Amino acid sequence: MNKIPFLDLRLEKGDELDSILSSIKKVLVHGKIINGPEVIELENKIASFCNRKYCVGVNSGTDALYMGLKSLGICQDDEVITTSLSWVATANAIAMTGAKPVFADIKNDLNIDPASVERLISKKTKAIVAVHYTGRVCDIDRLRKIVDKNELYLVEDAAQAFGAEYRGHLSGSFGDVACFSMNPMKVYAALGEAGLVLTDDRAVYDKLTALRYNGTVNKEECLFPGLNGRMDTIQAAVLLQRFEKVFQIIEKRRQNAAVYHELLKDYVTVPGESNDETHVFYTYTIQTDKRDELKQYLENHNIETKIQHPILMSAQVPFIDCRRDTLKCAKRVVNNILCLPANEKISKNEIKRVCNRIKEFFQK
Numbered sequence: 160m161n162k163i164p165f166l167d168l169r170l171e172k173g174d175e176l177d178s179i180l181s182s183i184k185k186v187l188v189h190g191k192i193i194n195g196p197e198v199i200e201l202e203n204k205i206a207s208f209c210n211r212k213y214c215v216g217v218n219s220g221t222d223a224l225y226m227g228l229k230s231l232g233i234c235q236d237d238e239v240i241t242t243s244l245s246w247v248a249t250a251n252a253i254a255m256t257g258a259k260p261v262f263a264d265i266k267n268d269l270n271i272d273p274a275s276v277e278r279l280i281s282k283k284t285k286a287i288v289a290v291h292y293t294g295r296v297c298d299i300d301r302l303r304k305i306v307d308k309n310e311l312y313l314v315e316d317a318a319q320a321f322g323a324e325y326r327g328h329l330s331g332s333f334g335d336v337a338c339f340s341m342n343p344m345k346v347y348a349a350l351g352e353a354g355l356v357l358t359d360d361r362a363v364y365d366k367l368t369a370l371r372y373n374g375t376v377n378k379e380e381c382l383f384p385g386l387n388g389r390m391d392t393i394q395a396a397v398l399l400q401r402f403e404k405v406f407q408i409i410e411k412r413r414q415n416a417a418v419y420h421e422l423l424k425d426y427v428t429v430p431g432e433s434n435d436e437t438h439v440f441y442t443y444t445i446q447t448d449k450r451d452e453l454k455q456y457l458e459n460h461n462i463e464t465k466i467q468h469p470i471l472m473s474a475q476v477p478f479i480d481c482r483r484d485t486l487k488c489a490k491r492v493v494n495n496i497l498c499l500p501a502n503e504k505i506s507k508n509e510i511k512r513v514c515n516r517i518k519e520f521f522q523k
């Protein structure tokens with residue numbers, strides 16, 4: 160049996176490869192290699208798609224988070240509450256501002272638990288970074304209430320959730336600042352590193368455009384120290400080319416998830432979705448207390464799976480002394496999660512093959 164890969168980043172020969180190559184060629188011909196006209200076009204397109212006033216293209220999702228937090232004035236002695244289950248970039252971006260990440264528990268849906276956030280608020284708390292984990296919008300209504308009541312900032316880490324919706328509103332439209340990653344693994348993917356920051360606040364926008372290029376205005380005058388996080392024009396051109404396709408990708412991932420749901424719901428805990436939301440399934444993450452055995456069994460049958468992420472951020476070396484809730488749910492769940500191959504290139508037959516193996520595993 161051929162291998163079912165978790166992800167396959169090769170471009171399909173033909174239309175996709177040709178259209179991408181011609182959009183890259185345009186950039187090479189006009190020669191504005193960094194922060195060129197395609198970056199501005201992309202910023203405008205995503206700002207209007209997410210119904211935001213401003214969008215700033217940056218070099219990665221990590222940069223987007225770091226600069227987003229900096230633009231809100233987050234700095235040393237501040238505390239920023241976030242989830243315990245995410246890619247470590249979320250906690251790193253907080254720590255790199257000088258602030259302390261504080262780790263909240265999650266719920267069974269793998270997203271941050273607002274009740275845990277409330278328990279962690281202190282005089283030093285300045286912001287909450289809300290991750291839409293696996294491509295599902297987190298409990299944003301309750302987080303917004305907590306943020307307003309305590310006069311905090313809400314930052315969305317929407318790296319995994321481009322196109323996800325909650326009650327008719329898109330991810331990226333909720334936070335004082337919202338951040339996307341367009342790295343090649345994401346649902347809306349560039350062919351290299353790329354990220355975006357969204358906001359409605361003019362002052363935050365001005366700060367972001369300076370932060371993106373060594374803290375400068377007019378390319379020369381430096382107002383504060385900063386790094387270089389500008390976006391490659393080629394990546395913006397690729398993203399513009401792929402913008403139309405991303406909705407087909409999301410639709411295909413949702414169909415794949417529906418097939419998995421039907422075939423697996425009696426064997427493992429499958430991801431949920433309520434009527435008033437659209438999950439984009441960056442990952443299709445199941446939960447089972449036989450996770451490690453199942454992963455090995457599937458590997459033996461040429462099916463690649465991934466654990467995203469096997470180490471809680473709160474358990475990573477730089478963060479072991481950070482303040483946290485009990486993390487009762489997170490500590491259990493992190494040993495049970497497994498991401499199945501569910502991307503848009505996987506066929507229905509391949510999904511059935513994965514499901515048959517999983518059934519076989521549990522019937523033994």
Ligand SMILES: *Cc1c(COP(=O)(O)O)cnc(C)c1O
Nearest residue numbers: 219220221246248318319340342
């Ligand atoms: C991918 C990801 C990031 C970081 O994005 P990069 O573009 O890889 O720097 C941040 N947070 C989450 C939740 C992610 O999945």
